[in-house]
Structures are given as structure tokens and as C-alpha cells.
Amino acid sequence: MTPESIPPSAPRARPLLPLRKRIVLFVLLLSILYAASILVQEWGSVEKEKPLMNLFPSLRVLLFQKGTQLDLYDPYESSVHSAQKLEQGNALLMAPRLLSTRAILITGETSTRVHDMRSSYNYSPLATDQKSLLLHLSRNTNFTYSIPDGDHAHLHIDFTACGEIATIPLPAEESWYDASKLFDALNLPMQRKMMLSPAETSLALVHHDTFPRIALIQLIGRHATALSVPSFDPEQLHFSPFFIDDQTLLFSVLDSNHWGTVRYRLSTGTYEILSQNFTDHAYYSLSGDVILQQSFFDETINVPFGSVALLEQIRGIPVQEIASLTGQKENHSELFSLLFQKPEESSLHFKSNLTTQSFNAIVESELREPLRDFWRDYQLKLAQAVGVFHLLNLDPDGTLTQIETIPFEIHPPATFAQYVEDAEPLLRALDLPTSLIEEYHKRRRDAKDKGEEYLLVDDLSY
Numbered sequence: 001m002t003p004e005s006i007p008p009s010a011p012r013a014r015p016l017l018p019l020r021k022r023i024v025l026f027v028l029l030l031s032i033l034y035a036a037s038i039l040v041q042e043w044g045s046v047e048k049e050k051p052l053m054n055l056f057p058s059l060r061v062l063l064f065q066k067g068t069q070l071d072l073y074d075p076y077e078s079s080v081h082s083a084q085k086l087e088q089g090n091a092l093l094m095a096p097r098l099l100s101t102r103a104i105l106i107t108g109e110t111s112t113r114v115h116d117m118r119s120s121y122n123y124s125p126l127a128t129d130q131k132s133l134l135l136h137l138s139r140n141t142n143f144t145y146s147i148p149d150g151d152h153a154h155l156h157i158d159f160t161a162c163g164e165i166a167t168i169p170l171p172a173e174e175s176w177y178d179a180s181k182l183f184d185a186l187n188l189p190m191q192r193k194m195m196l197s198p199a200e201t202s203l204a205l206v207h208h209d210t211f212p213r214i215a216l217i218q219l220i221g222r223h224a225t226a227l228s229v230p231s232f233d234p235e236q237l238h239f240s241p242f243f244i245d246d247q248t249l250l251f252s253v254l255d256s257n258h259w260g261t262v263r264y265r266l267s268t269g270t271y272e273i274l275s276q277n278f279t280d281h282a283y284y285s286l287s288g289d290v291i292l293q294q295s296f297f298d299e300t301i302n303v304p305f306g307s308v309a310l311l312e313q314i315r316g317i318p319v320q321e322i323a324s325l326t327g328q329k330e331n332h333s334e335l336f337s338l339l340f341q342k343p344e345e346s347s348l349h350f351k352s353n354l355t356t357q358s359f360n361a362i363v364e365s366e367l368r369e370p371l372r373d374f375w376r377d378y379q380l381k382l383a384q385a386v387g388v389f390h391l392l393n394l395d396p397d398g399t400l401t402q403i404e405t406i407p408f409e410i411h412p413p414a415t416f417a418q419y420v421e422d423a424e425p426l427l428r429a430l431d432l433p434t435s436l437i438e439e440y441h442k443r444r445r446d447a448k449d450k451g452e453e454y455l456l457v458d459d460l461s462y
């Protein structure tokens with residue numbers, strides 16, 4: 001073979017092949033190491049955000065209020081984020097609501113704003129020409145659900161990127177329902193609230209200004225249903241919706257005869273009486289347990305929200321107790337008709353519209369003054385009602401186990417119990433870290449020293 005026939009690159013080909021292989025192997029090794037590092041980071045992130053991925057929700061954050069200050073308690077970071085978020089002079093129409101682990105919704109007389117608790121960022125979730133007394137947002141705040149002023153017949157859904165995307169007709173108003181008259185008589189809080197299911201596929205709406213019952217909105221199918229518990233009267237009131245999971249809704253119901261706590265299965269449309277007692281509020285603990293809060297007087301009498309009016313209806317006054325002041329009931333039928341709602345019954349209840357002047361219609365002073373004094377003492381006893389909140393753990397099989405009690409008192413002009421003055425037993429039941437409970441105790445004590453209240457205003461689970 002002549003020198004001209006030998007390829008000039010042949011002598012260099014052999015040493016270059018191993019070099020190429022080394023480069024390829026090196027690149028592959030770097031790729032594997034990079035992928036492994038990302039996997040480790042994501043694994044750690046998944047572990048950190050494990051509560052977000054559970055099939056069942058758990059407590060994420062709690063929101064406390066002291067005057068114009070809001071405190072966000074984060075149990076995963078064991079930290080508290082504080083900010084002055086309430087504007088002086090802009091009276092709140094509803095308590096601040098948690099939207100996510102950092103975003104809160106504040107609805108005032110002049111504006112509705114979404115605030116970031118960890119920065120100064122805030123914005124209005126509504127268009128400049130819109131107003132709404134009731135609205136809620138998805139956790140990523142991309143979707144806004146609202147009942148605008150002037151249209152209580154529809155739920156409006158807006159998407160950040162393209163404006164309104166749907167209006168869902170709500171259940172029709174019920175002819176028997178007079179909200180102001182009914183709630184004044186019962187001494188119960190009127191609730192206005194939207195609650196999303198953990199996967200945000202359903203929305204439970206309670207809007208007592210217009211509807212007595214919970215409206216359950218299917219956000220995917222875009223239709224609304226008014227819930228109605230078959231074992232209760234058709235004229236029934238619903239309170240405190242709470243998603244146990246995406247397919248199970250817990251709420252409380254009462255009619256003119258009784259009340260209780262109900263579990264509703266979305267997949268089957270069936271109702272189950274979970275408890276003959278009324279549940280004021282339900283929570284998820286940090287470990288995922290469902291905690292129910294119920295109000296009791298005399299340790300045995302369950303009364304929704306500790307309502308003074310409902311307590312009076314339950315207790316009643318034995319006829320013999322009044323007869324000891326007036327003499328035989330048969331001889332004073334007009335007097336009994338003047339003072340009592342159903343004078344023919346053995347357990348009597350004063351008429352709700354009585355005043356001290358009402359007793360002037362009784363001519364005989366020897367009857368008038370003792371009865372007036374008795375009525376005053378009875379009203380005072382009711383007005384200064386003392387009771388306890390029972391905290392109960394809901395087991396998967398439906399068993400309720402009492403875990404804590406919290407005392408409460410109702411002082412005029414309050415007519416029901418809604419907030420606990422000392423939430424520490426509740427925080428223990430919710431499995432909050434000791435450091436956060438100690439921080440709560442310190443902040444509550446500081447507020448009390450300044451003559452201010454330190455109130456738990458909202459909690460968030462998903």
C-alpha cells in the first residue's frame with residue numbers, strides 16, 4: 001500500500017474514541033446526579049407538604065384578631081405572622097376569612113380586599129363597578145365565587161384571566177322564611193359563608209339573609225341543590241357546613257321541635273343523623289382528626305350556640321311556681337294569658353315581647369309586683385347564662401368521644417355564645433405545637449392587659 005492510500009486521520013482515530021466515551025459517560029453521570037438531586041429535593045418537599053396530599057384534610061393555619069391586628073398561626077413553621085390589616089373607619093361586614101395559608105379576605109362597608117399576610121400586597125377580587133356582601137375565592141385565588149348585590153338568585157363564578165365564566169341559579173326563596181323575624185326570636189347568629197370541598201369540586205353555601213337551608217353547588221356540573229333532611233320538618237334551618245372529605249358534608253339543622261348534627265353523602269344523596277346534639281362549629285386538627293364543638297348548659301342541655309331564647313324554651317317554668325305567687329291557675333286565666341305564650345301547658349314560657357310596663361295591666365298590686373320581680377329575676381338569670389363548650393373527637397365509625405370542655409358566659413347584650421374567651425383548650429385539641437400555644441397565651445394576656453379581646457376568627461383545613 002502506497003503512502004498516498006493511507007488515510008491521514010487513521011493514526012489519530014484510536015486515541016479519540018476512548019475520549020469520546022469518557023465525555024459521554026461524564027455527561028450521563030452529571031445528568032443522573034442532577035436528576036437524583038431534584039428527586040431528593042422534591043421528596044423532601046412532598047414530605048414537608050404531606051398534609052396537602054392527604055386524602056383527608058388537616059389543619060393548615062389559624063387566624064386570630066386583636067383590634068385592627070391579625071395574627072396568622074402556621075403550625076408547620078411553628079410561627080406567627082402579624083399585620084395591621086383592618087382599616088380604621090371601614091366597619092367589617094363579616095369576620096376576616098382565610099383563603100389560603102397566607103391570603104385572607106376582608107369585607108368592609110366600603111371595600112372588599114384580598115391581603116397577603118406575608119407582604120404588603122393586596123387587591124380587590126371584584127371589578128370596580130361591582131359589590132358583593134358574600135364572596136369566596138379558590139386557594140390559588142384564580143376563581144372568585146360571589147353573590148353580587150342585586151342578584152341573590154345566582155352564584156357568579158369569575159376567572160382571573162377572562163372574567164365571568166358562569167352563573168349558577170340558586171334555590172328559590174321559601175315563602176315561609178322571614179330571616180329577621182325568625183333569628184330575632186331564636187337569638188341565633190345569622191351565618192353568611194361559602195366553603196369549598198378539599199378538591200374544590202363542590203361549594204357549600206349558607207346565606208341566611210335569603211335562604212334557610214344550605215345550597216350545595218356542584219362546580220363541575222354547575223348546578224345547585226337545596227339540602228333537606230327528611231327526618232326534620234320541611235321548614236328547617238341549617239348551620240355550619242363542614243366538609244369531612246370531598247364526598248361527605250357535615251352540618252347542623254333545627255326545626256320547631258328538635259335539632260341535631262347531620263352527615264350528608266354527596267355521592268348517594270343520603271342523610272345520616274350523626275348526633276342528636278347541635279354542633280356549633282367543626283375543626284380539623286393538625287393530625288387530621290375531626291373535632292366538633294357543642295354548647296351545653298347544666299352539662300346535659302345542648303343548646304345551639306348557647307342561645308338564651310332556646311334555653312328559655314327548654315327550661316320553662318313549672319305552673320306550680322307561678323301559682324305559688326298568684327294562687328290557683330283556674331282563678332287567674334286572664335293573667336296567665338297576658339304573660340305566657342301557651343298558658344294551658346304545664347311548663348310556661350314568658351312572652352318574648354314583655355317589658356316592665358306590660359305588668360301594669362295587672363290591677364292587683366299584690367299580684368303585679370311579685371310577678372314583675374319574678375320576671376326580672378328570670379330575665380337576669382337567662383341573660384347571665386353560664387355553660388360549657390364540649391369538644392368531641394369524631395371517629396371514622398361515627399363515635400363521638402369527649403376530649404375537652406371550655407366554660408363560657410353570656411353577658412348582655414349578647415344573646416348567644418359564639419367565641420371562646422380562652423381558646424387554649426381548643427388549640428390543644430387541635431394538636432398545635434407547644435410553642436404556638438405558649439405564644440397564643442402570651443398574646444392573649446397582653447391583649448387582656450390592654451382591655452382588648454383576642455379572638456379566633458377563622459381556621460383553614462385542606
